[in-house]
Amino acid sequence: MQPEEKTIMKPGFSLSITLDAFNKRARTDDCLGQVAAISGESIRIAREMNAEKLIFKARKEQTVHLLEKGFVLEACIPGYFLGSDCYLFSKYFTEHRRNSAFWTKEDLILEEVTKLKRKPEIGSLPVGYGARRAVLEDADDLAALYSAVFEIYPVPMNDPEYIKKCMGKDTVFFICTFGGKIVSAASAECSAVYHNAELTDCATLPDHRQFGLMKILLSRLEEHLFENGTFCVYSIARSLSFGMNAAFHQLDYTYKGRMANNCYIFDKLEDMNVWVKNLA
Known part of the structure; x- marks a missing residue:
């Protein structure tokens, strides 16, 4: 829907x-x-x-x-x-x-995340992996990725036609591939009016999560946005996800608040943390 x-x-x-x-x-x-x-x-x-x-x-x-x-x-x-x-x-x-059932748990996760050292330097792709900007022909494989990672997602990313529609409306996807298959993806939803961008649609298959692929994709998206004059970048991450919040913290994003019961994602209605970075 x-x-x-x-x-x-x-x-x-x-x-x-x-x-x-x-x-x-x-x-x-x-x-x-x-x-x-x-x-x-x-x-x-x-x-x-x-x-x-x-x-x-x-x-x-x-x-x-x-x-x-x-x-x-x-x-x-x-x-x-x-x-x-x-x-x-x-x-x-x-x-x-x-009323949120997980607010205090999310506070503890955030405390642990902000204790981590910031690591703005990005590692290189492991052997056998590739990274590039997605094209319309990737829509079917992207939909398959999101279907495999998320039982529930706020928007119909399991629909290739919806992904194509997003690509046609100033949304840019970057992907990591392995063996010709998309194993990780992220997007930037850009505002042509206000020159900001939301980093979103972050997903990596479980067997490929130990290689820091998401940090590489987010960095590629930041480079693309900077080159196109977009400097206000933000993301809304699941408050219960240590990994995603840690990734944004280590990429030098700043926590700017939490939205209670914001959307249905992963397997239930969840709180979402807001992370912001000024690329300028």
């Missing part, structure tokens, strides 16, 4: 909102005009679709109003809006969506 993107224009404001029925949430991605009208319309739409959570990507001047309307500040992405900071607020509509 693919998320639905909508643009709404009314007297006094406009907003872009994503309706994500699979994850039972809505997300206000961008807006212009009267913040009271924007928040009210966003809440109305979220309730109309029976969303359990509404995410709002806010600018600094909108933060006080959102706090007054019961939104909770969960994370921040410095430089997201062409150099201006983005504040990730959430409003919850059910008790179970608000």
Whole structure:
């Protein structure tokens, strides 16, 4: 089930909102005009679709109003809006969506991750492995990879046509191969308007996780983004995954908050940590 993107224009404001029925949430991605009208319309739409959570990507001047309307500040992405900071607020509509069963465990994981030494230097590919940018013809193999790694994923990455659609909308994939087979992949979802990018869709087959392939792919994506003038880079990683959080910490990303019960991934609804890096 693919998320639905909508643009709404009314007297006094406009907003872009994503309706994500699979994850039972809505997300206000961008807006212009009267913040009271924007928040009210966003809440109305979220309730109309029976969303359990509404995410709002806010600018600094909108933060006080959102706090007054019961939104909770969960994370921040410095430089997201062409150099201006983005504040990730959430409003919850059910008790179970608000309350996390793993929060203290995730705190302990984060403590252990941040004790690790940062290792921005990247190792070389092991013998027999290759790394390159993915092309449309890789969509079937990419879908097979995501199907093998994730029992549940927030978006339909097991669908080759969805992957092709992403590639056609400013999403860049880099892959590692072994024996002609894709064994690891990651992508950068780029914003042509605000020149930021989300590193996402990180997956490696279990038998190939000991070689640091993900760090190599993330580094290749960073090089591509830098060369194309994108400097604000962020990622949202499973809070329960020591490995993924360690990878971002060691690549010199900074932890900027945690979004409770943010999406269905791996095998359940999970909290997600926000990591940010300024490539400039």
